Amino acid sequence: MTEKIYYNSWLSEYKKPFGAVPINQKVTFTITCKWPVIEPVYLIVQKDFGDTFEVKMHSIGQFQYQVTIQLTEGQGLYYYFFKVLVQKDQKDEVVYYGNNQRFKGGEGQVYKQEHEVKPYQLTSYLYTDPSPKWYREGIAYHIFVDRFYNGNENGKVLNPKQNSFLYANQEDLPMYIKDKNGEIVRWEFYGGNLTGIIQKLPYLKEMGITILYLSPLFEARSNHKYDTGDYLKIDPMFGDENTFKELIQEAKEFEMRIILDGVFNHSGADSRYFNRYGTYPGMGAYQSKESRYFEWYTFEKFPDRYESWWGVKDLPKLNTQNPRVQSFLYKDQNSVIRKWSKLGLGGWRLDVADELSDDVLKGMRLALEETVEDSVLIGEVWEDASNKIAYNKRRHYIEGGQLHGAMNYPFREIIIGLLQRSITPQEAAEKWMNLKENYPAEAFKSNFNNIGTHDTERIYTVLNQDVTKLKQAMALLFIVPGVPCLYYGDEAGVAGKADPDNRRMYPWGKENKEIQTFVKKLAIIRSKETSLKEGDFYSFSQDELMGIVRFSNQEEFVIMILNTANKEKRLEIADIPEQYDFKFSSFLDENHLNHIQLQPNKAILLVKEKSRSIKTTII
Numbered sequence: 001m002t003e004k005i006y007y008n009s010w011l012s013e014y015k016k017p018f019g020a021v022p023i024n025q026k027v028t029f030t031i032t033c034k035w036p037v038i039e040p041v042y043l044i045v046q047k048d049f050g051d052t053f054e055v056k057m058h059s060i061g062q063f064q065y066q067v068t069i070q071l072t073e074g075q076g077l078y079y080y081f082f083k084v085l086v087q088k089d090q091k092d093e094v095v096y097y098g099n100n101q102r103f104k105g106g107e108g109q110v111y112k113q114e115h116e117v118k119p120y121q122l123t124s125y126l127y128t129d130p131s132p133k134w135y136r137e138g139i140a141y142h143i144f145v146d147r148f149y150n151g152n153e154n155g156k157v158l159n160p161k162q163n164s165f166l167y168a169n170q171e172d173l174p175m176y177i178k179d180k181n182g183e184i185v186r187w188e189f190y191g192g193n194l195t196g197i198i199q200k201l202p203y204l205k206e207m208g209i210t211i212l213y214l215s216p217l218f219e220a221r222s223n224h225k226y227d228t229g230d231y232l233k234i235d236p237m238f239g240d241e242n243t244f245k246e247l248i249q250e251a252k253e254f255e256m257r258i259i260l261d262g263v264f265n266h267s268g269a270d271s272r273y274f275n276r277y278g279t280y281p282g283m284g285a286y287q288s289k290e291s292r293y294f295e296w297y298t299f300e301k302f303p304d305r306y307e308s309w310w311g312v313k314d315l316p317k318l319n320t321q322n323p324r325v326q327s328f329l330y331k332d333q334n335s336v337i338r339k340w341s342k343l344g345l346g347g348w349r350l351d352v353a354d355e356l357s358d359d360v361l362k363g364m365r366l367a368l369e370e371t372v373e374d375s376v377l378i379g380e381v382w383e384d385a386s387n388k389i390a391y392n393k394r395r396h397y398i399e400g401g402q403l404h405g406a407m408n409y410p411f412r413e414i415i416i417g418l419l420q421r422s423i424t425p426q427e428a429a430e431k432w433m434n435l436k437e438n439y440p441a442e443a444f445k446s447n448f449n450n451i452g453t454h455d456t457e458r459i460y461t462v463l464n465q466d467v468t469k470l471k472q473a474m475a476l477l478f479i480v481p482g483v484p485c486l487y488y489g490d491e492a493g494v495a496g497k498a499d500p501d502n503r504r505m506y507p508w509g510k511e512n513k514e515i516q517t518f519v520k521k522l523a524i525i526r527s528k529e530t531s532l533k534e535g536d537f538y539s540f541s542q543d544e545l546m547g548i549v550r551f552s553n554q555e556e557f558v559i560m561i562l563n564t565a566n567k568e569k570r571l572e573i574a575d576i577p578e579q580y581d582f583k584f585s586s587f588l589d590e591n592h593l594n595h596i597q598l599q600p601n602k603a604i605l606l607v608k609e610k611s612r613s614i615k616t617t618i619i
Contacts, residue, residue: 004035005084005097009120010106010433012581020123020386020440023075027122030066031057031097036087041065044096046119048077048394057082071124075399077387079119081108104430105437106579123386123438126400131446132374134257135346135404137533139478139523140211140485141204143197144454145238146223147174147505148488151195158193159236161221166191170508174500183314187222190505194239194247205254207516208523212251213259213349213485215454217244220268224454224503225261226351227268227314229279231329231336248344257346259376262337264329264364265355266308266315274316285316296325309352320360330367337364341371349448353379353397353406354390361402378448381406386438398443405446408482410435412451415476416462418546419469421564425541432480432539432548433580445534447482451490454503458487458496465495471518471619472562472603478522479548479560479605481537491519521617525607531556538582542575545598551582554590559606563598571596 007030009015016028029043039059046052050073057065071078081098098117099108111117130136152158157166164187165177177186197212204212216225219235234244251258269276273293275284283291286303297316298307309315318325330337337348347368350356356364361379368375379397381388385406388395397403414431417423423431436444451473452459463469470493477484488494489504493512496502526532531552540547544565550558563569573585573594588594591614598604603619 004033004086005082005095005110006032006107007082007097008107008579009099009437010580018581019437020125021071022127023071023124025124026068026070028066028068029057029080030060030064031082031084032064033084033086034063035084037063037065038085038087038092041085042083043067043069043080044083044119045069045078045080047073048079054083071122073124075124075126075396076394078122078124080122081111081117081119083114102427102430104434106430106433121387121438123399123440125398125440125443128442129398129400129404129440130442131376131404132346134374135211135376135483136446137527138210138257138483139208139526140213140259140448140483141207141209142213142215142450142453142485142487144192144215144224144488144503145194145197145217146189146192146215147503148192149196149200149506149508150191151193151197151199152191155191157189157191157237158239160189160191161187161237164189167505170505172505174503176500184222189223189237191237192505193237194234194243198243198247198250201250201254201256204256207486207491207520208527209486210255211257211259211346211483211485213448214261216261216263216351218263221270222268226263227266227270228263229268229271231267232339245343252344258344259347259349259378260340260345261351262348262364263351264318264320264336264360265352266317269314269316273318295319295322309355317355320356326360326363330364335367337367338371341368341375345372345375347372347376347378349378349380349407350403351380353381353403354388354395358396358402361397365402376404376446377402378446379403379406382409384410384435384438385443386435398440400440403443405443405448405482407453408447408449411447411449411480411482412456415451415473415480416459418476418562418564419463419473425544425546425562425564428546429539429541432537436481436537444537445481448485449477449480449482450485450487451477452487452502454487455499456502457498458494458502459490460493461495461497461502465493467493467512467514468601468619470515474515474519474522475560475603475605475619476548476562478526479532479550479558481550484526486519491516525558525605529556529558529607529609531558536582538580538584540576540584542571542577543569545569545571547571547576547584549582549584549587551587555608555610557608559593560603561596561598561606562603563601566600568600569598571598 041057043055057067060066096111096117099120219230219233272280276286285293285297307317385397418428531550535550535552538549546562548560576584605617607615
């Protein structure tokens, strides 16, 4: 049956245009039905959480049926499949053709029962919403400020906090001091600060960095600062507002922009707004129902039972639907987002974006655009941002007017799975192409890609401190679509398990030079190659070989081929499955790349520039 009925969402002969489309866009669907068909054939379409409707398809000859529809139900997701009445054993039988069991798009399959059908996803967005060129073409570096560099004379720690401890030296491993209930009772610090970042700008420039993504800077009790104490004050351990202004200006001289981490879903319990411990003057919400901040939070039973982030009592949840909270965070001219953005920020990365409503995200985006031209707004989303459901609501992060892009944890999972051999090259190719199909094209190019963050194990540890595999992971990070973001120290070979071990101090003077040199080379390649910044993206597999192509034209492209096997492999272009409009076999053959031999667990990087021969790098 599967040979008799066929559809492939990745081929323009079956669906045109490819992938996500703007609202009111016309989309043409074509299905091949070689089984004896009793007409009509139907396209079944359902608007996400909305009505389902059948559309009659018409015959266009050669066993093909086609229909063009217009997406008039507004932005969001549509789901579709096909309904066919066929003759089988001289009997009429209704069958359905939908997405494959992996729900990954491309070639589908036949289903006998409608309730079993896995439909295809079709994303409809408001409008094309490109991120700024400086961001889209940049290379980012994620700095956990306390752990990067202490720029003070003699390494003296700036304004150490009461009831905390300082590590004896920079090589000490991070740890938590907790009570019997698992609550942290002493925060610990290495003493990294803004002056230290300023002093290391020449190093970052040398590494090819153009974007600094900084962990939260505002006053807070912890070392990580996700428990904000005062949104309008730089933490004294990092410096002050003048130091921050200096950093912005100095970074500009080095052609770098700064993205701040915005933690707006919750504050700290030890904050001037909640003030559970009486640290700040005035009444916080915890202290009195008469507090000006009382309505900023939600109490189940005053004062000790209140909503908090994932039940962490140190992080009481802000009621971001409250007009006064919105005014404070982004609406007023002197609001948090506007105040700091006016200093010359490149934009913000929003912590736990799932916790912020669509309306709040729109408001923050508008405030940012009204304050700074050419700014970017990125959100922390761990899953496919095109179809995320948070708190029983479908989110619309990347459909226009909210986020330019999301932190690309799905890409990280694919890269790690491929290198650990927990997924096959075919599965990796499917996953990459599925994301490309689901995301609006500009959002896909604007994702904030990572292979490690302060919330994950260090990539070097994940890959068992295998330098070759780490270099391959870095190469994939720089080659796949989106903005590559290095977690501080990953380029130096820093190891570390889960939090807090993944937050070690940067090992100044003791870096792994092999990794560092390789990352520097990758940064040069990405900064030069148009195909890596704007080129199209395709992935393919052949047995245990994984291939990625970034393509601008026949004169400009980058190819990476990775051998995941423990034995030597030869690329046989005739065996590459042709499931996209881009034909890998003919492309590789035309460029005389049909005899590539790869050693076990090795990769090859092929770079073609205008009027130059292909450069080859073995990884």
